[in-house]
Amino acid sequence: MAFNRRTLLAGAAAGAALPLVTPLRHARAQAANTIRIGVLNDQSGLYRDLSGPGSTQAVRLAIQESGITTRGVNVEVVEADHQNRPDVGSTVVRQWLDRDNFDVIVDVPTSSVALAVNTLVRERNKVFLCSGAATSDLSGPACSPNTIHWTYDTWMLARGTGGAMVAAGGRTWFFITADYAFGHALERDVSAFVRNAGGQVVGSVRTPFPGTTDFSSFLLQAQQSRAQVIGLANAGGDTINSIKQAAEFGITRRGTRLAGLLVFITDVHALGLPTSQGLVLTETFYWDLNDRTRAFTQRLGRMPNDVRPSMVQAGCYSAVLHYLKAVEAMGVAAAKASGAAAVERMKSIPTSDDCFGEGTIRPDGRKIHAAYLFQVKTPQESRGPWDYYKLLQTIPANEAFRPVTEGNCPLVRT
Amino acid sequence: MTELWYDLEPFLQQGTLGLVNGAFYALLSLGLAVIFGMLNVINFAHGAQFMLGAVVAWMLLTYAGIGYWGALLLSPLIVGLLGVVIERTMISRLYKLDHLYGLLLTFGLALIIEGLVRNQYGVSGLPYGVPDAFRMPPVDLGYMLMPAYRFWIVVVSITVCLGTWYAIEKTKLGSYLRAAVERPQLVQAFGVNVPLMMTATYGTGVALAAFAGVLAAPVYSVHPGMGANFIIIVFAVVVIGGMGSIMGSVVSGYALGMIEGFTRVYYPEASATVVFVIMAIVLLVRPAGLFGRA
Structure with missing residues (x-):
């Protein structure tokens, strides 16, 4: 019998590794003036609809509305699937941070993956804007000067x-x-x-x-x-x-x-x-809550599978919008040089957007609304x-x- | 005595629920065993075809207003026909090659089918209610309340399993099939259209998966990954029962459903792995599986 559990597992592993191949080869000439954002979430499993490609769509809207690109700063967005597995998520993030010089990781639902990403981002002094994960440890024992836990928690x-x-x-x-x-x-x-x-x-x-x-x-x-x-x-x-x-x-x-x-x-x-x-x-967000949330939903346009934005996707929008404000305030070079400094700057500015209204970010990295x-x-x-x-x-x-x-x-x- | 009854109660409850899960395992592993036993193809797309059965049931309801009973007939027919097309255009070319090629092809097909459904409908699932005929208060068994629909699942599953076993082991058509597996050239020489029988067998196996999918739609969330959750366990069931053994897959399907149920009482964290532990033990002791012929 040629079929056994080993071939089965090998087949499954080969299939699982496919989405890891992310297209990414760009000229490095403009790298100094480019902010790279990686949206890491579930693109295929049970959390896809509430985060997934919809989160990337929200991030793109934030970049567009921040107007930063009209002032000569490039912003690149790449998305990847972590399949709700810490090992897969860690591999992607290592590749993004070590090889491709990403500055920000956004979203990351599934707490076990988020905790792994939290550590990696801190070690490399980049920025982690966590919207999708729930564990309150991210602003508790696992809190980090490089992480802001944005949308909600346990x-x-x-x-x-x-x-x-x-x-x-x-x-x-x-x-x-x-x-x-x-x-x-x-x-x-x-x-x-x-x-x-x-x-x-x-x-x-x-x-x-x-x-x-x-x-x-x-x-x-x-x-x-x-x-x-x-x-x-x-x-x-x-x-x-x-x-x-x-x-x-x-x-x-x-x-x-x-x-x-x-x-x-x-x-x-x-x-x-x-x-x-x-x-x-x-x-913390409902698309039909008030005029501002309805306006946001309108601007976001048609979502994948015609869903309305979830609070996780709204959080991705709000977090990236605020991050780009901080980047403008401190300059691209300084923001890229130190993730902790960028997060520090974000904490010093009050937040304001259509999704969550007015808010603040606490020293422990907890966004408050x-x-x-x-x-x-x-x-x-x-x-x-x-x-x-x-x-x-x-x-x-x-x-x-x-x-x-x-x-x-x-x-x-x- | 009352204390004994109190201890026994969770045991009975989980055994009964395990029977329902076992009904799905048996139906799915039955289709796999038929396809492997007759065609020597490891049908990795079985889970996707199971899911497709449920999704087609939802589509029939949503776009054509055809309810559960119509879907129970039509959905396996539609998905089975799709299976026929897949067999004719792709799988039939691989019969002479190693098993692995069939496995890789069907695994790829599964990924494509799941991807297409995911792109179209997302992952959260499509609502599909329990059919009106079963909309009654749960039946009181003394030790638990059991929804009527779950009884129906068990009854239908047992009927279909026994019927399939009978058709293959006891009828003339079944004997042709089994003969065609052993000596295809000889059977063809007697004037039997072997390729047609192969196609029909694959179509039937796929239809069985879709049938299980329609049965599952009212109780499980209908979403693109619903088959993937089942299929690995079902493969383990087939291996335990003995690859290609119809009776083996049915009996081990029910047995493992119940064992999984009992595990949920005593050590719930292990309930997802217990099937594989048993598989490992069976493979060590009887490599051909419990009912397999070495």
Whole structure:
């Protein structure tokens, strides 16, 4: 038999390595006056719709609107697929930073990959603008003078959705947790919230990531624990499958509540309103939130697969726009020479854009803005495509994120 | 006694759920075993064809208003025909070559099919609800509530598996097929159109994958990667059952679904790997697989 597991793995590895070949050979003549931005995210897997090519589109819009190119600075954008694997992501970033002289890495969903990139960028003194990843460790123990954690984090999700569930009487919790850095961080942060509010965590189960399709066994274990709330510490396709199967098994029929701790608008779209109606979720950006977000969505134009921008994609826009402001303020040469200096300059300027309004960046690298608690509309309430959320509560910027003193970030220790 | 019952409850629950997953493993590995057993082709595109079955079901509903029952018939037919085209134009040229060429070709096809669907529909998935006939409260089994649709999956899967086994092992057509595998020239000399049988077999195998895809659409998220999640496990199932053994793949499909279910109770982190551990052990002890002929 010529077929065995080794040939199978070799075939899979060959296929996996293909997207690593990025086209990149340019004249070095203009290199000194060129900012190189690498958008690293999931281009093929379960986080593609909420980041993927849409993030690159948002970055291009930011470059165009910054007007920096009309003032003689070149900005190049390249995108790559990390396939949600830290090894793949690290290889791409090493190549970008060591061989191709990139200045900025943007997006990077999947916390395990983001933590690896965080270290690499710091060692080489470049800039990491993290929008896609969730782990609050990026502004905690793993904080770096070269990293800004832009859009959201696990603490914010815990404060928003977790806090709302506890306030509504959900005292006992059971977690279904994706078994990697993000899931662990989210479970930890929500658990702390539940306990502080006098609640109790009665159990949790860790599901293999990626590769779990059937969540019904985990849902039944959760139901058997008699917890009032089942916390879904997962994201993207995992959350979609969990919610779909919870509806099928009638998990919420006996009064158990389902808390989707990280739900993106693309997930709601994939589930459809009949299944997702009533879900409570926290985001920092919603395309239909106000005139400014609607204007941004309009300017962004048609997105891949006709989706509306997610908060991750909006974060890529906002972060790059702000970075380019800092570059203009300090000069291209200085910004390229030291990533830490560029980040320092970014922290010294208040942020302002259509997606997140006015904001600031803290010394620990945490970008601060308001967060919003939304509820998914019923099919009757929705007036048209992508009209999915109603606003329950605005969490002001100074309450939305973990206080700087509680994060254990070595940069701010006195 | 009540305590024993309490201990037994999760065991029964996961066993029952494992049966449902096993139903998918069995259906998918059945198609793979048919194709490998009869054509000697390792059909790596099986997962993509499974996904295509679900996506075509969604397309039938969205663009033509054809519901679940129509899709259960039409989707395998459409995807099966696509399989026929693939077999005629590409795979049939590789029969005389090493297995590896067929593997590489079908692996490439899988990447292309998945890429096309991803470009068209994204990765988050397409909504597909449980058919109206099964929209009732879950059935109370005493130890758990089981959605009616999941019963249907198990019943259909067992029926189709037994039917396929019967067709290949016990009917005249099946005997021609098996003979054509052993001695193609001789069978052709008796006036049997062997290439046509090969084409029909591949089409049937692909249709089985698409059929499983339609069954899966209401319970799993319909997205381009849904087949890739399954296919590696299903290959392990086929290896454990014995490459090309119909009964072996069906029995090990159900058994591994249940073992995976039990693992989820006692050590959930390992539930994705337990199948491969078993595969390694089986390959050490019986390299031809449990039901394979060495």
